[in-house]
Amino acid sequence: MVTLSISKGETITVSGPARLTVKKGKILLVGAEYIEGESVVIHKYRSYDVLGIGYAEVEVVLGEDGSIVRNEEGYELIRCWTVIAERVWKFYKDGRSKPVVLVLGPVESGKTTLTAFISNYFIQRGNPVYLVEADVGQEDLAIPGTVAMVRVKRIFTWQRGLGFDKLRFVGCITPSQCREEILGAICDLINIARRDPSPGMIIINTDGWVKSSLALRHKLEILRRIKPTHVVVTDKDLYETVVSSVRRQVDILLADRPKNVRARDREARKLLRRESYRRYFSDSVVRQVDLSRIGLLKSKVFGGMRVDIQELIKRVPALDIIKDKITYASVFGDIINVVIEGYGENIFVSDYGFKVNFISKDRFKGCLVGIFNGDLEEVGVGIIKDVSIRGDNVLIKILTPYRGPIGGLVAGYIRLDNDYQETGGRLGCDI
Ligand SMILES: Nc1ncnc2c1ncn2[C@@H]1O[C@H](COP(=O)(O)OP(=O)(O)O)[C@@H](O)[C@H]1O
Numbered sequence: 170m171v172t173l174s175i176s177k178g179e180t181i182t183v184s185g186p187a188r189l190t191v192k193k194g195k196i197l198l199v200g201a202e203y204i205e206g207e208s209v210v211i212h213k214y215r216s217y218d219v220l221g222i223g224y225a226e227v228e229v230v231l232g233e234d235g236s237i238v239r240n241e242e243g244y245e246l247i248r249c250w251t252v253i254a255e256r257v258w259k260f261y262k263d264g265r266s267k268p269v270v271l272v273l274g275p276v277e278s279g280k281t282t283l284t285a286f287i288s289n290y291f292i293q294r295g296n297p298v299y300l301v302e303a304d305v306g307q308e309d310l311a312i313p314g315t316v317a318m319v320r321v322k323r324i325f326t327w328q329r330g331l332g333f334d335k336l337r338f339v340g341c342i343t344p345s346q347c348r349e350e351i352l353g354a355i356c357d358l359i360n361i362a363r364r365d366p367s368p369g370m371i372i373i374n375t376d377g378w379v380k381s382s383l384a385l386r387h388k389l390e391i392l393r394r395i396k397p398t399h400v401v402v403t404d405k406d407l408y409e410t411v412v413s414s415v416r417r418q419v420d421i422l423l424a425d426r427p428k429n430v431r432a433r434d435r436e437a438r439k440l441l442r443r444e445s446y447r448r449y450f451s452d453s454v455v456r457q458v459d460l461s462r463i464g465l466l467k468s469k470v471f472g473g474m475r476v477d478i479q480e481l482i483k484r485v486p487a488l489d490i491i492k493d494k495i496t497y498a499s500v501f502g503d504i505i506n507v508v509i510e511g512y513g514e515n516i517f518v519s520d521y522g523f524k525v526n527f528i529s530k531d532r533f534k535g536c537l538v539g540i541f542n543g544d545l546e547e548v549g550v551g552i553i554k555d556v557s558i559r560g561d562n563v564l565i566k567i568l569t570p571y572r573g574p575i576g577g578l579v580a581g582y583i584r585l586d587n588d589y590q591e592t593g594g595r596l597g598c599d600i
């Protein structure tokens with residue numbers, strides 16, 4: 170345990186795990202003020218700047234790997250971020266409209282922290298914030314593979330643990346794989362937030378996929394559709410690109426990016442995702458749904474038109490030798506799906522002018538699915554535990570914390586093993 174003296178305007182960077190307790194004066198951390206007697210915990214994968222608002226004394230308990238770095242004079246990050254928060258605040262106070270702030274930038278460039286920083290600036294001044302978390306790989310509010318929204322009234326350091334009010338299932342953790350789903354989910358949630366007449370701000374945090382032209386087009390399409398009042402960018406080149414594309418129609422602000430960051434490697438990111446899945450499903454029940462009554466949207470197998478196995482064999486005589494193993498067949502566009510007992514998955518273009526998708530029943534197990542209530546509103550996520558095909562009925566068992574009525578399901582690409590580890594790569598679940 171050490172007690173640090175921080176002079177007015179000075180910043181120190183603390184890497185977690187650490188616990189800070191203000192002993193004297195006042196500090197600013199992620200845009201929120203902490204006064205004498207108040208404590209904050211910094212997670213082991215996070216590092217933050219602590220700014221002295223006037224002279225302050227802070228007691229710091231560091232865990233293993235935790236560290237403290239005193240920044241040199243002229244370190245401007247917090248000043249830069251404060252100017253940005255003030256600018257959005259001024260727009261709001263001038264009563265022009267509800268601010269809608271879009272945060273863009275590469276991976277590990279401070280987007281999540283800056284989103285929290287601007288949010289806290291508003292919350293501290295008594296104005297709640299709608300937070301939309303659209304980084305599907307590092308989704309901190311709900312679980313990876315979703316876009317979630319929460320209305321926040323209390324200051325926080327990290328979005329993780331805030332929970333969510335609404336979520337949209339996009340079904341992938343690699344943004345390039347589900348661009349339409351992400352765009353749709355963001356628009357949907359922003360519209361809900363915009364319709365709320367109560368005061369406050371709306372802020373959207375995005376993923377760090379910004380380097381390729383496809384990525385840029387995707388981000389600019391999000392910008393175009395949500396019509397933000399402000400775009401905050403944590404990278405110079407990206408900033409220039411957004412300015413060239415949009416010019417003066419929106420207030421575009423360049424934010425400094427943090428330097429001494431506690432960077433997370435791939436493994437750490439994976440671990441955090443696993444922790445999120447585990448937490449979300451911790452209080453779950455297994456529920457059974459009948460697919461003849463409830464649709465599985467975007468599943469090519471069960472969303473397809475069911476075909477009689479005998480009819481199928483007439484059309485594709487080559488399947489005759491495995492006919493005893495076929496338990497289900499369907500047509501989805503130009504694909505014929507053939508569900509097979511104990512067979513590996515294998516897609517080939519046959520001589521018959523369509524694709525045949527052989528899929529084992531086991532491939533459904535572990536797939537994440539979104540859950541709709543009776544009004545086509547997405548209310549939760551489930552994991553497929555079992556599929557049983559009995560005559561005309563297809564019954565599936567799903568593990569989910571959601572207890573209300575189930576009106577439908579939607580498929581994605583994420584598949585988890587029993588230990589909540591992603592398995593099967595990008596197309597772990599392609600059902
Ligand atoms: N001012 C800062 N100084 C040092 N590290 C910081 C600072 N702000 C954030 N960080 C750390 O940098 C890392 C990346 O920040 P994060 O906000 O998660 O970026 P992104 O959302 O762009 O990936 C995190 O570990 C975070 O704790």
Ligand SMILES: [Mg+2]
Nearest residue numbers: 280281304307
């Ligand atoms: Mg982030």
